[in-house]
Amino acid sequence: MSIQQSNLAQSKYGYDTVVAITQKALNNAIETYYTDAKKPDTLQPIFTPVSLYYVKDSSGNPVAIAKADLLKLTGNADPLSLNLSAAQIKTISSSAFYFAYNFTIGNPTGDGTISYITLHPGSDTVSYSLLCKNLQVAFWNPDKSSWVSIKQTLLQEFNLKATVKVKTILDNTNLSPAVQAAVDSLGDTVVDVQKLIFDLDSAAIDLTSTLTSLDSTCSVFAPMMQQFASDYFSTYASQNSGALNYAVTQKNSASLAPTGLEWYIGAPVDAYGNPILKNETVVLKGGVPMIVFTPETMDQQDLSTLNYLFSVNGNALPAAAQFNWNWLEDNGTSHNPDVDTNADINKFAGAISIKRDAFARYLQSQLDSYVARNLWVPSIYTGTSGYDDEFGIEFAQAPMPQNVFQPFNAATIATTGYDELLRYSYDYNSGNVAGYYADGDYMNVVCSFYLSVRIDRDKAMPAPYQTLIIDQGITFAIQSQMTAEDYGTQFYQGSPVSKTFTDVFTILAGDDGAISFANSKTSHYDFSSPIDLPGNVIGQINEYIQGLTAGNFTQVPVTLPKQFVFPGGNAFLFKDTQFSNNSDLVCHISYAATS
Secondary structure, three states: OOHHHOOOOOOOOOOOEEEEEEHHHHHHHHHHHHOOOEOOOOOOEOOOOEEEEEEEOOOOOEEEEOHHHHHHHOOOOOOOOOOOOHHHHHHHHHOOEEEEEEEEEOOOOOOOOOOOEEEOOOOOEEEEEOOEEEEEEEEEEOOOOEEEEEEOOOOOOOEOEEEEEEOOOOOOOOOOHHHHHHHHOOOOEEEOOOOOOEEEEEEEEOOOOEEOOEOOOOOOHHHHHHHHHHHHHHHHHHHOOOOOOOOEEEOOOOOOOEEEEEEEEEOOEOOOOOEOOEEEEEEEOOOEEEEEEEOOOHHHHHHOEEEEEEEEOOOOOOOOOOOOOOOOOOOOOOOOHHHOOOOHHHHOOEEEEEOHHHHHHHHHHHHHHHHHOOOEEEEEEEOOOOOOOOEEEEEEEOOOOOOOEOOOOHHHHHHHOEEEEEEEEEEEEOOOEEOOOOOOOEEEEEEEEEEEEEEEEOOOOOOOOEEEEEEEEEEEEEEEEEEEOOOEEEEEEEEEEEEEEEEEEEEEEOOOOEEEEEEEEEEEEEOOOOOOOOHHHHHHHHHHHHHHHHHHOOOOOOOOOOOEEOOOOOOEEEOOOEEOOOOOEEEEEEEOOOO
């Protein structure tokens, strides 16, 4: 199962675009902030130490207090001091002091295998590891009437996790005032794929969190760690320029710019498309437990994906759903996929898929104006006297063909090897129009045009050899009998215009998301056979023919084969492009910042 199985046109999906990022890629991207990331202006570490102190209010809830104000309550004794006397501890325990901690965000051991986040498929939550380079916690334990002061060492890692909801941005109305002000300054905006978006206000400490040497059932533990989770993320956001914050960016140049966005955390699936999951319990804010699901092994967890589900052109966005294929695979040769450079999971961050139907309708929007210039209704009229005036022809714009978009048809593809996306077909036959000069005189004119866009899977070539083919042809034919007093009866037959083009395009992907269709082959046939018609008739026909040859009917009809731009061009590098087995336009991607 891989991106070759992408089939977004299925009724249970229907999203115009999907961007799927693996848990492994998200962790790799976040890791850069926890290891050697520096501020670009000062080259100093992004995260710096923070010390916070809390007292109890009248309801027993923690309230932040400045260190100087706390020292007034504790006889100048700092709870975070490592050398407190018994008398100082007694003074602190008798005050309104609740708890205090000092921490510096970071990876305590520099271990690159740590999972900073764990996705919970089917939910809107992730578990986030609250990693610190150093952490000290101090408080009076009323349950055992004892002083607690715990300090993390580089060789010791506290198991602290928080459950955080993934934030959805459908428009710009659910942003904080500061972020809203920044968004307003951007002018016209659309949603873009840039960063993982967390609702930091929803952070809730997990039941599985532990502090070495501390009983998690202690009455101080839950409120202290809940406050710590909130402080951890607020510090992360303030010191790291909102790396875990909102992601509304200036309008991008995607050919199919997103107009709606939803999320879905997807599980890896087995060979039958069934999710591979086990359950566990986490706690939401307010102490409410809930059952969430994670894949069974770490290798499988790495294949979980955060799926950005987009609609375009104002289309309705279907409900989020689990996909029955994997976007990436552990398809290497090693028994340990995590270190196998041949495995997709290590080569790419995820995948992007454009629904076949959305791509086809985009092509149609680009082609309609070109096709319209080649659709004509000829109207034959008869004169009143004289050989040259017996017939005349006028041309009017023809209506656009109906049913241009072609639905996916697996049976036809299996037989022909082609998937036809679009088919324009227009035929007009004037029928015999009788002349006035002599019995049997007539004129018949035929105008026809066709254009087909199809995906060709050449089974003789190595997979995934696929091409986009544009076939088109135009015909203008005349058959006529005219009688003149001086020359007798003359018969005319021919096709002043009869041309075809077949253009074959291979797909080339640029790092910036520009997908180029390079013209690899062109077949052109011209079966035109001019007719030496008399007088005004040939003049009118020539004017029509000149209009076609001046640019209406061309080899490459529009700019669509030149470039197609995926969404998220600022965030990702695009590694390849192909059509899936179901004709979705797909490619692998990597984070631009980590590639």
